Amino acid sequence: MEQNVLRGKAWVFTDDVDTDLIYHNKYLAETDPKKMAQYSFEYYPGKEKFAKEAKPGDFVVAGRNFGTGSSREHAVYCLKELGIPVVLAESFARIYYRNAINNGYPVLFVKGLSDAIKEGKVKDGDELEVNIATGEIKDLTNGNTFHGDAVTDLEKDIMASGGLIEYLKAQAAKK
């Protein structure tokens, strides 16, 4: 299960990070997911250089209601294309959640993360170790630990197929 254990740097965000902060309106006309990466978090105060400085393997860590706002799938593509392996948040906004699942993009629901961020228990630049399979999260910089729940039910099957379209293809093949 070694491949499920990931290490990377934390980029920490607040509650209610909306889709304009993740991927601004201004670039909605873009249709190529590869080009979307460069606009990630451009409008988030203090994280304007995220797209340039985040390394593949780094984590996005946020509070409640991550991805609230628009239905734009760009906001999932951009992080996926940058090589952010998983988004950790206390909770995800409805459409953002669907869009992540439909793209086979992992998200973990981490209890208490919103308060932990506010209390400084996880900070920008902390080295994290995340086990995607078990949901165990360790902040190697300060020793704090968190537990994240992966998706269940139908979402798990869709994720396992690699996304909604692949899932539908697999279902069609079964018939």
Added chain:
Amino acid sequence: MGMTFAEKVLGKAAGYAVKAGDVVTVEPHFCMSHDNAAPIAKTFKKIGVPKVWKPDHLVFILDHAIPAPTDEHAVNHKEIREFVEEQGIPHFFDVTSKGGVCHQKMCEEGFALPGLIIIGSDSHTCTYGAYGAFSTGIGRSEMAAAWATGKIWFRVPESLKITVKGKFNKGVSAKDLILKIIGDIKADGADYMSVEFHGPAISEMSLAERMTLCNMGIEMGAKNAVCPPDEKVLEAIRGIEKTNEWEAIWADEDAVYAKELTYDLGELVPCVAKPHTVDNYASIDEVKGTKIHQAFLGSCTNARIEDLRLAAEILKGKEVAVRTIVIPASWRVYRQALDEGLLETFLDAGCVITNPGCGPCMGNHEGILAPGEACISTANRNFKGRMGNKDSFIYLASPMTVAASALKGEIADPREVL
């Protein structure tokens, strides 16, 4: 020996008699800028003069992309507002329903007056010749210098005299005349020259029609284009004059011209300028049936109430076959069209009526074309890439031809639907 309009106007401003070829330095009565007032202000600051020469001689009219569609435009507008405030410029038309396309506003608001010298940082500044002004477009640096010094140099131009007689046949209008002239003498046919329109047919024309003619003077290379300041002009400006320094000036009967041309309106037919040059004339018969994807009724060339009436007459009770964008030249025109029920006619026909401004004319706003698309337009330029995409096609035509074509989804002869 008699003098041309240009010789008289420039001589008066210089304070001594001049003839074509002389170089004079004169003081412009008004300096017009649109959204490019912001970059001009930056250049102006580089000169190092703290205040503009005469704040009330500057006129700023926002029209190129309003209300702002992007961050860049929004910041550009803000810089202009700050400069207006700082310099105390009284004539500023911001994003309100007092505004419109700059050239239309200059005429509506009494800045365009007979005998004035007006410079503008826009090539279609030559439009005000319809009101008997000597008006011409210049670049940004030159405008900045004029704000600082209050002066500009001109070489007194040779003049081209175009005499127009006869009457328009049904379905033919001033736009067809000017496209025909440009097609005949080509894009450089009046390079550096002052174009004078003479003859009984010009007297018959409305100011709207004269504006269409003078507006397109630049498309044959002219420095300025002008019509006689007759009763119609004097009536139009009565009570709205922004200065009393104007004077009705016209060429002497025996003035000397570099070239003279005569047109008979009765011989004209509806026509277009085909892609990608304005002088690429084709009669309607040659292009009828060409597939189009968009029709545009707007711009400083042809979006006055008279133009909207002509188009509405054709569209009334019918439905357009392609997306059709109607952009009145100013809010005043918009309101008149509303009063006359023209806007409802356009809405019922399925047109988009946007707020007044330049629209898609120069690739910045409402109605950009996709690759492979063709647009029939009442604007003044069909250059490659003009409406934003280098692989699109623009056909220039009159409001009537544009309306007729919108109904069919292909270039159509307005005489067949009138």
Added chain:
Amino acid sequence: MGKTMIQKIIQRASGKEVQVGDRVWCKIDLSTARDFGGPNCVLQFDEVTEKGKVWDPDKIAFTFDLQAPAHAEKVANNQKIIRDFAKRQGITKVFDVNWGIGQHVLLENGLVKPGDVILGTDSHMNLLGGVGAFATGVGNTDIVASWINGTLWFRVPETMKITVNGSFARGVCMRDFLTFLVGKLGADGMFFKAVEFYGETIEKSSLADRITLCSMVTEMSGKVGLIMPNGEVLDWLVKRAGTEVLDRVQTLKADPDAVYSEDLHFDVTGLEPMASCPDAPDNVKTVREAAGAHIDQVHIGSCSNGRFEDIAAAFEVLKAANFQISDSVRTIITPSTREVMKQCAEAGFIQKFLEAGVIFTNPTCSLCTAEHYGVLPGGDVGVSTTNRNFIGKVGKGSHTYLVSPMTAMASAVKGVLTDPRDILK
């Protein structure tokens, strides 16, 4: 045990008995996309199906509202991608740049009935819950999946019941109640839930008010707000969408013994004009508290508040102010559809707005997109009837107050954030 409205709707669409928390596949009645998101749907569909055929061209619609008419090449190209696709697939419901805001256009064209399951690339699709439809915003992958087999998965949500009674005071309207509610419940106060609205205030409300109400459910992270049509709204809808509407209203209304996760009661009597202050919808104050704030621009429009009734409310305020707005602000009104624009023309509103200095644009999403009419430069402050005021949403470094159409116009009149009751005396 009784069922809520959303349970009945999902049962109809899935053909199964369902319980809260179930994941089910629902038949889609209408799958739509806009000029935003739509091109991504088309490109993805063509890629995964190798340019295959859609499941049912009659159940797909396109609306162009985000940037209509196109202001940039990329936008023009995107719109063309959709037009070409529609032509190739035989999709005739293409509402091009001359129509207006998608959901409103679909409604006006009779394409929405109570109980319909409708998808769209717009997070405010759920405003169609104002006539009892289960409409929801999704990403392009969901849309593509629906185009392939006409179904899509949903989790059956919990339902929150909100009962609203009382009458609005003069100068106060449904939008103020919504702003109040967002402040009360917070940005995630309806997390993933369906919400049913009841009470005399709702029963008497106009379609425009119901649209406002249901559109703002998105800002509380709700899945859909639902109101079963009654009275004039029902008559209007039957005229547009046919008599099947009447059956749906009967069969899909919630059972009297339905189970709700919350049962909230509000009385709007005594409610004041409210504002979402910069930079979050749930940063709510009364307009009185925030009054006097400096502003540079006022915008009335959007899918939340761009209908005739909204514009009429703004008109009433302007009339009370003798048709004079402040010189220090730019004021822009954007009707939601061409039909609304015509109504405004016929009522004589446009003429009066223009006389006062207000700009009246063609119907579009306009300011909401930050790539159309009225982008704010950094440092400028806007007042707007749109639904989001996230930082930089309508221009880098700008800030926005979200208010009702009446408060917006009152602010235009005074040039600072203003309570409309100060004008409507």
Added chain:
Amino acid sequence: MKIQGKVWKYGDDVNTDVIFAGKYTYTIKDRAEMAKVALEDLDPEFTKNAQAGDIIVAGKNWGCGSSREQAVTCLKERGIGAIIAKGFARIYYRNCLNEGLPIIVSPEAVDAINAGETVEIDFDASEIRTAGGKVFKFPPYPEFVRGLIEDGGLIPHVKKSLGISK
């Protein structure tokens, strides 16, 4: 002053929209950025490969259309040494003088010069010398514009005339 450069040759009536597209007029503000899109819709080869010191040779009415000065700025910034044409549109002509970009009217030279060859312009002798050894005289600038060019464009010229240093 002498310059020597490779020739990019174009036809008649090349307009400002293809030299610097209208859609960029408010989105590109930086002069170096303007240079990057110069002639984009007319000649992508130029946009990709033009070098500082190159010379543009064109037909009649070069620069017709808009008053946008960026159509001059983008070429000047690109390092174009001079434009030789059969004629220039009026506003373009003025803008060149104002930006200090040398322009020469010489229909004979235009006919004789081929794309890609190297030509030399000797401003002191008012001569264009082609690779094949042909020499074309051109008239010197009128006196009143010579001052502009010598001062490096209109803005420095105005500063000088107003007695403002730097």
